Amino acid sequence: SDVCSSDLTDIPNRYLQLWIRPNVQDVDPHWSYHQFARADKLNNFCNITEKLPINADARLLAGIFAQDYVFELDNNRRYYMYTVTGSGRMSGFGYQEGDGFAIEQESAITINPSSESEIILFDLR
Secondary structure (H helix, E strand, O other): OOOOOHHHHHOOOOOOOOOOOOOOOOOOOOOOOOOOHHHHEEEEEEHHHHHHOOOEEEEEEEEOOOOOOOEEEEOOOOEEEEEEEEEEEEEEEEEOOOEEEEEEOOOEEEEEEEEEEEEEEEEEE
């Protein structure tokens, strides 16, 4: 019998291209790919930069939130939250797909999703 794999051409893909200024000079740019499991990100921030290192004092964190979540921050760093999908409230402010928040001088954020929310959190100097 003929075994055929499913046709993935009808499944939409979403790519985010991120640019972060490096903290070193004369380093060749590189491209890398790593697929993180849903379980790694469910109701938790997963540190993407552990598998995809960057030459910057920054971390990229990704999470999928279906329940309330509190994340502690270093109030000496800056953060930027980007909502990939979903909606809810972040520390009292409403968010929906495509929204972003700059966060400074905060010790924690609270995520209260009203629908399952995929969020990327940039931790920057």
